[in-house]
Amino acid sequence: MQKQAFRPLPRNFESMLMKSYITTPIYYVNGSPHIGHAFTSIMADILKRNREALGYEMMLSTGVDEHGQKNQEAAEALDMPVTDYLDMRCKEFRDVFEKIGVEFDYFVRTSREGHKTAVAEMEQRIFDKGLIVKKQYTGTYCKGCEEFKKESDLTEDGQCPLHPTIKVEQTDETNYFLKMEPFREKLLKHIDENPDFIQPEPFKNELKKMLAEPLEDLCISRPKTRVTLGVDLPFDPDFVTYVWFDALANYLTNIGWPDDGYQDWWAECEHMIGKDILKPHGVYWPLMLMAADLPLPKKLSVHSHWVGAGGVKMSKSIGNVVDPIEVMDKLGVDALRWYLARHMRADSDSQISVDLITQAYNSELGNKIGNLLSRVAKFSNKNFDGKVPMPGALTAEDEALRRTVVEATKAFAGWINLQDIPAATQQIVEAAVAMNEYIDQQAPWSLFKNEETRERCATVLYVTLDCQRILFEALTQVIPGSATRALGMLNAPKAATPWAPELDKLAGGTELGEIDALFPRVQ
Template sequence: MKSYITTPIYYVNGAPHIGHAHTSTMADILKRNRKALGYDTKLTTGCDEHGQKNQEAALESGMPITEYLTMRSGEFQRLFDMINVDYDYFVHTSRPEHMRQVANVEQRMFDAGLIIKKQYSGLYCTGCEQFKKTTDLTDEGNCPDHPNLGVEELDELNYFLNIEPYRQQLLEHIEENPKFVDPPIYRAELKRMLAEPLEDLCISRPKTRVSLGVELPFDNNYVTYVWFDALFNYLTNLDWPKEGYEQWWQAAEHTIGKDILKTHGVYWPIMLMSIGESPPARLSVHGHWVGPGGIKMSKSLGNVVDPIEVIEVVGTDALRYFLARNMRSDGDSNISLELVRQTYNSELGNKLGNLLSRAAKFSKKQFDDRVPTPGLFGSADEIIRISVLEAVNGFARRIEMADIPRLTQQLITVCDRMNNYFAEQAPWDLIKDPITDERCRTVIYVSLDCIRLVFEALRQVIPMSSNAALLMLNCLPNENEIWQPALDSLPPETKLNEIETLYPRITE
């Protein structure tokens, strides 16, 4: 089975921000999940190097344009490397073969009579690089996603794709495929977008205004609308239209933020339908990160969270854990460096790392550096073992992006129960009396075996520290084997490695 997961390709008109880190991390978690289940996986992320916004940012920087684009896309790639995104392919839309295929598909659409040229006057948001209807705007007449930019009046001769004829077909596709858009609130939003007739999609920009893009093959006074060009990366990454892309394409899942639902949920499926390709299998949509108190991040408020700074202060896994654990599926979620640090200290440090350290060090000290051989399990043992296995099993199935926070929280909730079990069983008392020695061995065995299971699941979320923990327990699973969580897979008498502090406390 194949799994093809994509992230949006990000505009490089500024440095990468927390939203970019989030989408790419969630896509990475999905890939690790599918890989653990034995799928053939492919994950792509990357940069959009065309369009007016990039062109203006390059101009403002004073750098030659290609140098600017290389500098910025390098920053994105470094962030994704730092945050441990296991991408198979890093997209650059300036790649000649991508540009060639975009031009080819445009020529095909043009020859088929799908593209028309006409004068258009309307309101335009440079932030979205899209024409807007007045009904798209806020009461103040601004773009809801770019309220500070203002919209401008444009009157231009451009090329358009007639998309209204496909609206009904797309609505039917959404009805027939309830999981096409997930979670359901964004499915409902997409259906609202498709409730009214669709205006023609402008697919060109005059070179007098934008020169950074794919030249239209049938009119060299124009470049391709940046979104039209960018969306096709999802196919050109697969060497489309060459033989062999189909199997991957059938499994395509796009991870996106809610602000680009329209481009991915309306324009892209219709562009695909118009050339006889099927829509992607899945659009997984998430909300946005905002500052504490739900306040939108802005430089002037000083509440912008820089992912690189967070990684430098608390580390990659602290950030990955926070992102995975906290994104609400019904709206926006709060983040700050302080919140990431608190969550790291209280959950990864106090609950998980601390338990590993206590149980493993006790075992090393009392049982000759080894995992003890347990006696018979009692009811307290079975209760904790079953709840751990249940929580861990959440990651042993195919997960969707919207499931990630709940499943991650389940693991930490079960850590609370493991800590309670450890405290109630009090192995430090049991060891004192030869009569309870075997009971002590059982409690330590159960604790270590449960900790192992939790880290096996967490490899999908925080792979670096989970692998480090499993290495300390000397039971690192083989990456290439299908993962089937099971109790008692930690062999008794396993020699434990050095136990180091996995999540050292971080204070200001």
């Protein structure tokens, strides 16, 4: 599938009811937030800010999955009451998301009574249709995934590829199972008829492979003799709901299902996930919805993973794990947000380390974007009475730069998909390079020395400052803190909604704000 073009906003947007509902996975609380959690949530936040700039009414949900065997055992390992443990971990995740600038509208806790009631309602509906059966099962169980595995799911040495350090167990127990095979062909048809349902294309192909053979029934319960932390089955109180069934339902319970009124949000729902949870979201969840006679979400946007420098998988024993808190303490939140947005490949794993983030911060944000603002704004402040200079006649070089900046930022004036973010931010870098080349060639510092070229100096400075305003308006969708600070230094007017890169909105004679280093160099 070709890369989807940026979708322009309809001019009659004011008369349209436009919604966009973006979800992240809900994260297990058996460990602290890591770079994977930060990445998915930051990308969701960027897409939310993009939609808001276009005039959409937004809903962004993120949060924590508090149920399941791993969370239960984590609380026991710390000798904490489970409710205290869940409260502690929930606060930790929420604090991190707020620190990385994720403006979520709903924070999920699966321990919420309304969620648990709705999960039971979904199970009862499916059970009443005869699609859930009770039977004895013998199989291989991965505690890391909290699911049963087929032999084909395991490595040559019989371990789960996602959790090679956790020994799989042979389990023989009675459970409840959802019949999935009756819906497999229907799901394949839906994928074929809705080309954008799974993005990008390689993950669509992977999902279709998962659906190529008949599906086994999905175990949707765990006996309370093994797991107690979960939603009771409404038709058998000796069992709790399988943690994935419980967790996936949050996407509906967040917007009020089963009560009426959720439909408008659900029709515009986009799930953002990592590739390791493609099967639960691409197979289990759609088939659960079909079994409950509910419509499928609009889109499933999938991303790859981060690995250490040199392509080595991150590991605490190797010492190449990137802690988002450590990065923010050293470089600030926008250094982290920028690197994650700029350097993730669309459909393959990408490298990350504190050194790589520092290099990108110093080179791209510092040298190319931040330093130019500091140089030009300080020179204008000093030599033009603290104001934006008044421009004179524009030259071909001025117009060429203005066209370059408008074209480079146009992506942020249209609908951006997850896989488009790296290319959109790369265009920002290229525009910044063009501005630096322009200012070096025009040399306003030399023009100012002669009375007859001072008007030309003012024009060059104005063109640069106005182009920087456009650049930072676009960047409010990616690095909102720094971009907003930069616009404050320019005393730029509030941008219109829907946003578009419009020239000459920074009036000559505008008082400049206090100018300081936007991205101080870090060693």
